[in-house]
Amino acid sequence: MLAEPQTTSADLEFDLAGIRVRVSAWFWLAAALLGWSVCQAYSRGDQRMLLQMLVVWIGIVFLSILVHEMGHALAYRGFGQSAHVVLYHFGGLAVPESWGRRHLRPFQRLLVSAAGPLAQLLFAGLIVVGLKAAGYAVPFPIRTVSTMFGLGAGRDFSSPLVYALFDFLLYVNIFWPLLNLIPVPPLDGGQIIREGLLTLGVSSAHRIAGMIGVVAGGAVAWWGYTSGQPFLGIMFAMLAASCFQGLSAGDMPWRRWS
Numbered sequence: 001m002l003a004e005p006q007t008t009s010a011d012l013e014f015d016l017a018g019i020r021v022r023v024s025a026w027f028w029l030a031a032a033l034l035g036w037s038v039c040q041a042y043s044r045g046d047q048r049m050l051l052q053m054l055v056v057w058i059g060i061v062f063l064s065i066l067v068h069e070m071g072h073a074l075a076y077r078g079f080g081q082s083a084h085v086v087l088y089h090f091g092g093l094a095v096p097e098s099w100g101r102r103h104l105r106p107f108q109r110l111l112v113s114a115a116g117p118l119a120q121l122l123f124a125g126l127i128v129v130g131l132k133a134a135g136y137a138v139p140f141p142i143r144t145v146s147t148m149f150g151l152g153a154g155r156d157f158s159s160p161l162v163y164a165l166f167d168f169l170l171y172v173n174i175f176w177p178l179l180n181l182i183p184v185p186p187l188d189g190g191q192i193i194r195e196g197l198l199t200l201g202v203s204s205a206h207r208i209a210g211m212i213g214v215v216a217g218g219a220v221a222w223w224g225y226t227s228g229q230p231f232l233g234i235m236f237a238m239l240a241a242s243c244f245q246g247l248s249a250g251d252m253p254w255r256r257w258s
Contacts, residue, residue, distance in 0.1 A: 004086050008024070010025035017070070017074070024088040029089070030089040031062065035058065035061065036054070039057055053164055068117070073085050082096070110199060117177035127166065127169055127170060136166075139167040182236075184216050197209065207247065216240075217243060
């Protein structure tokens with residue numbers, strides 16, 4: 001499920017900043033299913049509003065994951081290696097090319113892994129600054145931070161749809177990159193742990209990162225199941241199982257995704 005999907009005639013393909021981007025047809029369906037419940041809650045039984053909310057949600061998921069993967073791809077380029085981006089049912093991949101021509105050092109790979117979440121968090125920061133500069137109350141998803149910096153003060157948005165747009169933008173570009181930094185392969189957090197250990201010269205870095213992934217993935221899966229977050233529980237249970245299987249087979253799942 002984590003592998004790059006085969007190209008089909010239904011895929012959307014384009015170039016962005018000289019980087020090839022492919023969007024699998026299944027990406028749009030996965031994004032819609034992921035946002036269905038939250039869009040239903042916003043629409044309150046209004047079917048027209050539900051459709052509008054879904055369109056907004058899917059557009060935001062597309063933009064946000066694209067920002068994340070472009071962060072990885074541009075970091076690759078900064079180190080002299082080409083890469084292409086794939087958005088698919090499980091998020092996104094920044095796939096390096098020409099491994100035989102250019103090998104990155106562990107610390108460089110660590111920076112590449114960190115570039116995706118950092119790009120999203122910087123994007124969220126720009127949105128917050130822009131809303132405050134315009135005098136709007138910011139729908140920041142972490143209440144303690146919002147209270148600490150007075151982000152909730154300001155004028156309200158003109159419509160529920162506009163509010164939802166910024167609420168979705170900040171939720172996806174704050175919580176998702178933070179979730180992606182959990183140290184579970186092949187999430188960026190798991191890759192950062194592995195590359196950090198390799199940078200320090202730890203020969204068993206792959207295995208240590210895999211064991212951390214089993215524990216961290218299992219803990220998040222348990223929290224998801226017990227906190228009414230079944231999708232989160234299923235996803236991290238799958239990741240923890242993948243790490244465990246990789247430890248047994250000696251082959252950890254290091255392909256990047258969002």
